[in-house]
Amino acid sequence: MEYRILGRTGLSVSVIALGCEGFMNKSEKQVCKEIAFAISKGINFIDIYSSNPDLRSNIGTALIGHREQFIIQGHLCSTWEDGQYLRTRDVDKTIAAFDDQLLRLKTDYLDIGMIHYVDSESDFNEVFNGPILQLALRWKEEGKIRHIGLSSHNPTVARLAAESGKIDVLMFSINPCYDLQPASENVDDLWADENYAHSLHNIDPERERLYELCEQNGIGIDVMKVYGGGDLLSEANSPFEKAFTPIQCIEYALTRPGVAAVMIGCKTCEEMQAALDWCDATKEEKDYTCVMTGMEKFTWEGHCMYCGHCAPCSVGIDIASVNKYYNLTVAQQGFVPETVREHYKVLTHHASECIRCGKCEKNCPFGVDIIGHMQKASERFGY
Ligand code: SF4
Ligand code: SF4
Numbered sequence: 001m002e003y004r005i006l007g008r009t010g011l012s013v014s015v016i017a018l019g020c021e022g023f024m025n026k027s028e029k030q031v032c033k034e035i036a037f038a039i040s041k042g043i044n045f046i047d048i049y050s051s052n053p054d055l056r057s058n059i060g061t062a063l064i065g066h067r068e069q070f071i072i073q074g075h076l077c078s079t080w081e082d083g084q085y086l087r088t089r090d091v092d093k094t095i096a097a098f099d100d101q102l103l104r105l106k107t108d109y110l111d112i113g114m115i116h117y118v119d120s121e122s123d124f125n126e127v128f129n130g131p132i133l134q135l136a137l138r139w140k141e142e143g144k145i146r147h148i149g150l151s152s153h154n155p156t157v158a159r160l161a162a163e164s165g166k167i168d169v170l171m172f173s174i175n176p177c178y179d180l181q182p183a184s185e186n187v188d189d190l191w192a193d194e195n196y197a198h199s200l201h202n203i204d205p206e207r208e209r210l211y212e213l214c215e216q217n218g219i220g221i222d223v224m225k226v227y228g229g230g231d232l233l234s235e236a237n238s239p240f241e242k243a244f245t246p247i248q249c250i251e252y253a254l255t256r257p258g259v260a261a262v263m264i265g266c267k268t269c270e271e272m273q274a275a276l277d278w279c280d281a282t283k284e285e286k287d288y289t290c291v292m293t294g295m296e297k298f299t300w301e302g303h304c305m306y307c308g309h310c311a312p313c314s315v316g317i318d319i320a321s322v323n324k325y326y327n328l329t330v331a332q333q334g335f336v337p338e339t340v341r342e343h344y345k346v347l348t349h350h351a352s353e354c355i356r357c358g359k360c361e362k363n364c365p366f367g368v369d370i371i372g373h374m375q376k377a378s379e380r381f382g383y
Pocket of ligand 2: 316374
């Protein structure tokens with residue numbers, strides 16, 4: 001298992017982590033068995049957005065004896081009414097659901113208190129300028145939540161949250177299809193057929209900027225909808241008319257800047273194993289570029305996807321990382337933040353070592369001007 005630091009929280013999280021939807025409508029015994037399986041594979045991170053009381057209780061039981069090693073990302077503003085999940089901004093309901101959550105999880109704190117599902121700017125303003133954020137800040141001060149997060153599908157809202165200085169963690173929906181789509185307050189737009197009917201080129205700049213901003217500001221991203229609700233795994237349902245494997249989807253999410261973990265909702269241990277297979281996968285198995293090339297309507301031409309397909313470089317430069325750090329400075333209008341300078345410094349080989357052999361460019365499926373990028377990076381960082 002690979003572990004990454006979740007931004008400025010300092011928490012070391014397993015890159016393969018658990019969503020909770022796979023634990024719905026299951027017995028305590030079944031949930032305990034599946035979480036024991038996850039723990040045996042090194043998973044130490046779970047997201048619990050569901051307010052379903054049984055699900056919370058069963059996960060609480062499964063984590064007895066493991067609480068201190070496990071990182072729980074619980075959601076605020078997710079309540080249970082009349083046998084149904086309900087998103088709320090009502091303070092009393094939020095407090096009652098939070099207390100119930102701690103009780104059922106058999107703990108007195110959440111590692112991350114995730115403000116649940118903020119997709120519109122008006123909702124963001126209500127949450128961040130009103131009592132919900134104050135409540136989260138108070139719980140943080142009291143130690144009931146260690147870090148504040150926000151979950152969203154909208155890059156505009158997520159960016160407002162990231163720039164607010166109030167959140168340490170962002171839960172965001174990332175996959176190659178959603179990344180093509182512009183910001184919207186309606187989550188259904190991300191998968192609407194008509195939005196894939198025309199040509200789409202490259203990652204939406206707002207999404208790209210969001211990931212870079214999070215990496216720069218130390219806001220750890222954990223990813224939901226890694227498989228696009230399963231559609232990306234099916235040739236019939238994928239807008240690309242090509243199927244990704246779970247390993248390719250996971251690799252795509254994990255190669256976006258700022259991303260620390262993917263939260264996979266698994267109905268069975270077999271599904272969990274399919275995600276865990278990423279840990280031992282070969283470079284070829286992780287390579288998602290074969291699905292994303294050769295299409296007429298969708299292209300990523302000239303745009304570095306950090307896929308690593310161009311490796312190995314003749315002199316050992318980690319081209320994807322150099323491009324990523326350089327792009328972080330471009331996003332800062334040329335300013336080189338200290339953290340980026342340090343990340344660049346510790347690379348084993350630097351852009352100035354490029355001998356312009358052109359081998360990498362022949363291997364890049366997206367036609368990136370790699371030699372030009374190495375030149376610019378070398379000038380920007382000074383070596
Ligand atoms: S330069 Fe091309 S092959 Fe290399 S990481 Fe970027 S997109 Fe991938
Ligand atoms: S052109 Fe430069 S970056 Fe590309 S393989 Fe050759 S030395 Fe490496």
